[in-house]
Each structure stands twice: as C-alpha cells, then as structure tokens.
Amino acid sequence: xxxxxxxxxxxxxxxxxxxxxxxxxxxxxxxxxxxxxxxxxxxxxxxxxxxxxxxxxxxxxxxxxxxxxxxxxxxxxxxxxxxxxxxxxxxxxxxxxxxxxxxxxxxxxxxxxxxxxxxxxxxxxxxxxxxxxxxxxxxxxxxxxxxxxxxxxxxxxxxxxxxxxxxxxxxxxxxxxxxxxxxxxxxxxxxxxxxxxxxxxxxxxxxxxxxxxxxxxxxxxxxxxxxxxxxxxxxxxxxxxxxxxxxxxxxxxxxxxxxxxxxxxxxxxxxxxxxxxxxxxxxxxxxxxxxxxxxxxxxxxxxxxxxxxxxxxxxxxxxxxxxxxxxxxxxxxxxxxxxxxxxxxxxxxxxxxxxxxxxx
Amino acid sequence: xxxxxxxxxxxxxxxxxxxxxxxxxxxxxxxxxxxxxxxxxxxxxxxxxxxxxxxxxxxxxxxxxxxxxxxxxxxxxxxxxxxxxxxxxxxxxxxxxxxxxxxxxxxxxxxxxxxxxxxxxxxxxxxxxxxxxxxxxxxxxxxxxxxxxxxxxxxxxxxxxxxxxxxxxxxxxxxxxxxxxxxxxxxxxxxxxxxxxxxxxxxxxxxxxxxxxxxxxxxxxxxxxxxxxxxxxxxxxxxxxxxxxxxxxxxxxxxxxxxxxxxxxxxxxxxxxxxxxxxxxxxxxxxxxxxxxxxxxxxxxxxxxxxxxxxxxxxxxxxxxxxxxxxxxxxxxxxxxxxxxxxxxxxxxxxxxxxxxxxxxxxxxxxxxxxxxxxxxx
Numbered sequence: 001x002x003x004x005x006x007x008x009x010x011x012x013x014x015x016x017x018x019x020x021x022x023x024x025x026x027x028x029x030x031x032x033x034x035x036x037x038x039x040x041x042x043x044x045x046x047x048x049x050x051x052x053x054x055x056x057x058x059x060x061x062x063x064x065x066x067x068x069x070x071x072x073x074x075x076x077x078x079x080x081x082x083x084x085x086x087x088x089x090x091x092x093x094x095x096x097x098x099x100x101x102x103x104x105x106x107x108x109x110x111x112x113x114x115x116x117x118x119x120x121x122x123x124x125x126x127x128x129x130x131x132x133x134x135x136x137x138x139x140x141x142x143x144x145x146x147x148x149x150x151x152x153x154x155x156x157x158x159x160x161x162x163x164x165x166x167x168x169x170x171x172x173x174x175x176x177x178x179x180x181x182x183x184x185x186x187x188x189x190x191x192x193x194x195x196x197x198x199x200x201x202x203x204x205x206x207x208x209x210x211x212x213x214x215x216x217x218x219x220x221x222x223x224x225x226x227x228x229x230x231x232x233x234x235x236x237x238x239x240x241x242x243x244x245x246x247x248x249x250x251x252x253x254x255x256x257x258x259x260x261x262x263x264x265x266x267x268x269x270x271x272x273x274x275x276x277x278x279x280x281x282x283x284x285x286x287x288x289x290x291x292x293x294x295x296x297x298x299x300x301x302x303x304x305x306x307x308x309x310x311x312x313x314x315x316x317x318x319x320x321x322x323x324x325x326x327x328x329x330x331x332x333x334x335x336x337x338x339x340x341x342x343x344x345x346x347x348x349x350x351x352x353x354x355x356x357x358x359x360x
Numbered sequence: 361x362x363x364x365x366x367x368x369x370x371x372x373x374x375x376x377x378x379x380x381x382x383x384x385x386x387x388x389x390x391x392x393x394x395x396x397x398x399x400x401x402x403x404x405x406x407x408x409x410x411x412x413x414x415x416x417x418x419x420x421x422x423x424x425x426x427x428x429x430x431x432x433x434x435x436x437x438x439x440x441x442x443x444x445x446x447x448x449x450x451x452x453x454x455x456x457x458x459x460x461x462x463x464x465x466x467x468x469x470x471x472x473x474x475x476x477x478x479x480x481x482x483x484x485x486x487x488x489x490x491x492x493x494x495x496x497x498x499x500x501x502x503x504x505x506x507x508x509x510x511x512x513x514x515x516x517x518x519x520x521x522x523x524x525x526x527x528x529x530x531x532x533x534x535x536x537x538x539x540x541x542x543x544x545x546x547x548x549x550x551x552x553x554x555x556x557x558x559x560x561x562x563x564x565x566x567x568x569x570x571x572x573x574x575x576x577x578x579x580x581x582x583x584x585x586x587x588x589x590x591x592x593x594x595x596x597x598x599x600x601x602x603x604x605x606x607x608x609x610x611x612x613x614x615x616x617x618x619x620x621x622x623x624x625x626x627x628x629x630x631x632x633x634x635x636x637x638x639x640x641x642x643x644x645x646x647x648x649x650x651x652x653x654x655x656x657x658x659x660x661x662x663x664x665x666x667x668x669x670x671x672x673x674x675x676x677x678x679x680x681x682x683x684x685x686x687x688x689x690x691x692x693x694x695x696x697x698x699x700x701x702x703x704x705x706x707x708x709x710x711x712x713x714x715x716x717x718x719x720x721x722x723x724x725x726x727x728x729x730x731x732x733x734x735x736x737x738x
Contacts, residue, residue: 022471029470036472040479185378189385199719201677203691204711211698212708215399216392299488303684310491326502330495334487341486 051331065325075325076332079316083333086152086312088136092144095135096155102131103158111347118280129162148226152307154336160298160308163230165291168237175238176245177271190242197239202297203304205232210304229304233294241290248283249275285355288348292341299337309333396705405702412437418700420688422604433697440693441714447607447689448676448718451614455675456668458615459622464652466627477623484620490681493613497685500605506597517590517597523608524590527601534579542568606687610679618675625667629660662733669726673719690714 023033054070058077065072076083085096106128115121136155139145151159178190197205209232214222222228252275260270280287302311313333317326364372400407412434419429423439424446431439465477484492501520503510509519517524545567549560576587590597633656641651680691688696694711698704 019471022469025469033470033472036470036476040472040476183374183378183381185381189381196716199673200712200715201680201691203680203683204708204715207691207695208708212704215396215704218391218395218398296488299490300681300684302490303681310494314494326498330491330498334491334495337488337491338483338486342482345486 071328071331072325073328075317075322075328079322079329080332082153082316083309083312083329084154086156086307087150088152088155089144089146089150092138092146095138095143095146099132099135100155100158102128102135103162106162107344116280116284118276125162125166129166132159132162148224153312154309156307157298157309160230160233160301160306161295164233164237164294164298167231167234168241168294171234171238172241173245175242176249179242179246180249194239194242197236198243202233202236203300205236206301206304208232226306229301229306233298237290237294240293241287244283244286244290245279247286248279248281251282252278281355285348285352288344288351292344292348295344296337296341309336400705403702407703407705409706411701411703411706414701416697416700418696420693420696421606421686422688433701436693437690437697437710440688440690443688443693444676444679444690444714445718447610447614447679447682447687451611451618451679452672452675454611454615455618455622456672458619459671460626462619462623463626463630466623467630481620481623484616485624489613489617489678490684492617493609493681494684496613497606497609500609506592509592509597517592518608519597520605521597521602522605523603524597525601525603526587526589534575538572538575541571545571604687606682606685609685610682610687614675614678617678618671621671621674622668625664625671626660628667629662629664630656632663633659665726665729665733669722669729672726673722676718676722677715 024030050070052070054068056065056068056070056072056074058074065074081090081093084100085093088096106125109115109124109128110121115124134141135143136146136151136159137148175190175194178186179194181187181190206229209228210225213228213232256274257270260274265273298308299310301308307315310333313329317323317329322329413432415430416433416436417429420436420440422443424442425439427436427439462477462480465473466481468474468477503518503520506517506519506521509517509524511517516526546564549564553560553563588601590602637655637659638651641655646654679689682689683692683695686692690711694707698707701707
C-alpha cells in the first residue's frame, strides 16, 4: 500500500518520519517514549529550577539565601576570587587573570591547524607557559614577587596541567624512541619503566615524588615539592603518551625508513623530516585524549596537599556563614571542569572523524 | 679505529652507548641508596621490615574483618589491602553491569532512551572522579540523621551514618566462605548442568538460598534470629549490616564514573557488529531480544573485552581516591603508617607491590577471557 513519493520530502515530513521510526513505531514504544522523555524533561526541569528559576543571585549576606528554594549563587559572587586564585595576593589578581587567560589561549590556539607543526606548537606552548610563569611569579619582569606556595585555585590547576603537558610531551617522545631502539638494554629499560609507571595509580607516583624522593636524593638536588610532583606527573604523562606515539610509529610503513636510508639520510634526519610529522598526525586523537585525561587527573593533587581548585572550593564554603551552600560551590567547579573537558573531548572526536575520513 | 669494518664500528658504538646507559643507571641507584642511608641515619630510622610486627596504636574508618588498635602493622596493612580489593571488585562488577545497560541504550533506536543515555555519559565522564566523589560525600553527610532516615520498606535505611541493610546474621568470615561457595557453584552449574541460562540461574539461586540459610543457622549467635534487620534504638541503628557513608560514596562515585566509560566501550563494540548480521537475524524473524543476546553481544564482546579490561584496571587504581573522603583503603593505611612509623621506603614498596600484584592478576584474567572469546581458527 506504500504510495510512491512524487515530490521531494519537505523538512517537516522528514522530521515526522524520523520521529515515527525512532520514537513512535508502535503503541508500546510510544508509551515508553512518553514516559522516558517525561522523566528526562522532569529531571532537566528540576535542575533548571534549582539553578535558575528559584535561585538567589545578588544577595550579599548569606542569611538572605536561607528561605530561597533554589541555589544561592551569592556564595560564588562572594567567594569566586578565592576559588579561582586561591591565596594569591588580592590586589594582584589581575596578574592571575591574565596568566590563566594565557594558558587557556594556548590550549585554544593549539586546536587551530595552522599551529600543527612541531616548531610552531612548541613555540606556542613555551610562549604561553612562559607568559604564565612571568606574570604569576613577577620578579623577573620587575613586578612584586609571588612565590609558588601562594599560588592556588584554578590558576594552580592550570599551571600544573600546562607544565605536565610541556614536560611530559618531549619525555614521552624520548621514551617512545627508546622503546623502538635497536639497543636491547635501552629498549628493555624503557619498556620496564613504561609498564611499571602505567600499572601504578597516579596517586602513588605523585605521593612517591612528594614523600620518598626527599629520602633518596641529597639535599641540594631535591628542589621544591611542587617541581618534584610536576616532574613525576610529567613522567606519568610521558609513559602513557609514549604508547600513543608507539601506535603512531606502527602506522608508518617500514619502507619509508629504508627509502630514507637508501637516500643516505642520517637517522635523525629520517626521523625529523619523514617519520615524525606522520607519527604526530596519526597520534593526534590519542594525544588530545591524553591531554584531557591529564586535565582531569590534576584534580587529585589536593590529596598530596596542594591548594588546587578543589581545595579552594572546600575553603570557600568551609567557614561560617556560607557553610550551607556547599552544593553551589561544588556545582561551580564541576561546571568549570566539565566545560573544559567536554569541549576538548568533543574537539578530539571531531578530529578523529576528520582524520578517518581523510585517510580513506 | 683503523682497520675496522663499518659493521664492527656500529657494534662498538652500540656497545659504548649501552655501557654508558648502564653506568648511569648504576650510578643513580648507588647515589639513591647512599643518600637514603645518610638521610635515614639522620632521622634515626632503622630500615627493614621488623616494624610489621609492632602494634599500630591508631584506628581507621573501615575494615571487613575484626580489628583493634593493638593490631600489628602487618595485619592493618592486610586489612587495607582487603578493603581496596573489596571496593574495587564490587565497583567493577556494578560499573560493568550498568555500563552494559547504558552502552546498549546509547545504541538504541528509540530517541528518548538514547538521549537519556547520552546525557548520563556526558555528565559523568567529563567531571574528574575525585570532584564527583567529594561532591557526593558532601551530599551524603548532610542527609538527615538516623531518626529521620530514608527507609525502603523498613528493611534498608539511608542516613548520614551510612546505609543500614537487612542481612544474614553471620560474621564476615562466613560471608567470605559463602561467596567462595557461590562462585564454585556457578562454575559447577556451567560445567555439569544442561539447559538454558534462565534454568541454570534459577537452580543456582535456589541452592544458594538453601546454603545461606544453613550457614546462617550454624553461624548465627545463639538466641538471635538468622536474619538481622536494622532497628532504630535511641539515636542509632542496631542490627543489620552497616555500610559506612564513605564506602557508599566511593561505590556510587566509582560506579557512575566507570559505567560512563564502560558504556562508551560497549557502544564502540556494538557499532563494530556488521549490519548485515543484524538484518539477517531480523529476516529470520528473531526478536530484538534474541538478536541482542545471540548475535550482537557475542560479536561485540570480541572488540569490547580488551578496552573493558583497561577500564577495570583503571577503576582498581581509582580506589586510591578514597583517602580524600577518609575511606581507609590500602593507600590511606599506607600513608597513615608512614606518618606514624616513618618506615617510608618499606611502606611505599609494599604499596607498589600490592598494586603490581592486583593489576597483574587482572591482566591475566583479561587475557584468559580474550583467549576464550577469540574466533576459533584465528
């Protein structure tokens, strides 16, 4: 009984046929759809009602929130500086703001294909990270000095993230190359290190750097706790990233090395001119995934005593009047994390699709 | 160097590089050992594992077996190891079940179901686990007290003291025996009983109820019933099984986060199943239920198991976050032991050894499953 369509389907007819197939195919499915969609919409309504419709926005004192049915966002307006910048001197917050902007801009710019050359990307990250450090620390560009123990909140989280990626990336490449080396000692050494670090929880690695390294190193080599932890975190990143690079290396046909050798090119030239550019391309989706994972994992540094965004969130409601509004504070930092991670993740998915299409 | 062939030169160079590498490693290790000696001597700590026999003198939040503050370090560490294993295994099982349900929903034709699953995955996967757990813990400790506890048919109660559930009135050691019996019985059913999956599960359940009742009759303290129901007495609950609030927060947190990841793995596996197979199933008139069980899942499992194994190992490692909310897993016991006893190097070695052991065993299990699932003749 199917009628033959005589004209192109209109937009509304396409939508209705889509819904017919995907939501209302049979009476029982219709009932199911209505029930499920209703439940989902109700949950969304509850969230929106709490976050917007019944929320209190501008109150300056905590007790004004007491009779509100929804969220009390005043705690964020009162305490957002603590959450974002930790114990950084209040009148110097403009420096923290600019420094965070530098890191965020670096991450966003890295997503533009123009920067996808090893040299450009390296320059971009060194400039971005350098700008952050100079602004935050201050004494090198003639501003008031602020030492790392006063850094905190979101700006500390971003600092850890950027330095881990910056230190871990070359280490990861080095480990990947060592694992492919034809010198058995180097190859086995690298595999052992990679497998060892990968089977330990990150927390164990960081804890070891914070607590055990001071015993194993003489005083003059120990450095600040924050740098020890960053290097250990960088090693963790490198061991996973080395596996991502390894996947990239495996995608390159062996003939390319041999062709390079036949042309009389040296090992490093073959590597830097022929192999690595392709490896980076293949490793791109995996690398973005690692960057996202790293950003997520920075949250655990609170356990080894750093004043990151989670710790500053605890401090923001922990004292007196704002204590009942812990939900709002946690929702705020969860949203910050979510926005970063979700958008980077979506970008990674997009890139993966694009690369898959391009390689067919 | 004159008089050498190019191959000999390369060999010599390779040898030299490796010799330098090895010397560097040896120097670093020797340096670490000697400076550890000086540093430990300065702190007045004698190294070695003798401290394992000393009593700890401190308490902690969670233990599966009887404990006291007079326990030795060795026993306390073992209790921490058990807690980590327990939390890890329970979370992995629940996260895997929920992950398969949500992954299947992500693959569903129905748009409402699919959207709900997508929202779940995007919310729980994109917030750090520790933030979710701390968030959840804050909500749970602000629940009403035992007197206003939320109850489920007066058999289970949730309050700011944790979850109280009705259970068998037996000690933990008997529960462990019961668990072992359950696994052995399941294996025996697979091996020796013919019939469909439903029938086997039915027989297994029936037998398990009988065995549990028998065990409870033997082990229940004299004069008490074999089933223990939590009851409000004054300001707290008496009886039942108490699941502490930290454990509730850890399990829910890890399960939500882990299932979001596992759902993506499952969805990926289902996507890999060739469309023609599903269409062939439809053409044969199979119901969508049997298409899922007989065609899609068996095919998808081959792609699902390796990344699923990685997720299990990841979730096992994630239990260390318990320290953030005071759940006394192995990591927390180790770090408290370090502050209390000063035996840093030994304790860190134990911690690393324990995780290497757990991950190695898990990896073996996954290899076994992989070998089982492989297409024959490949």
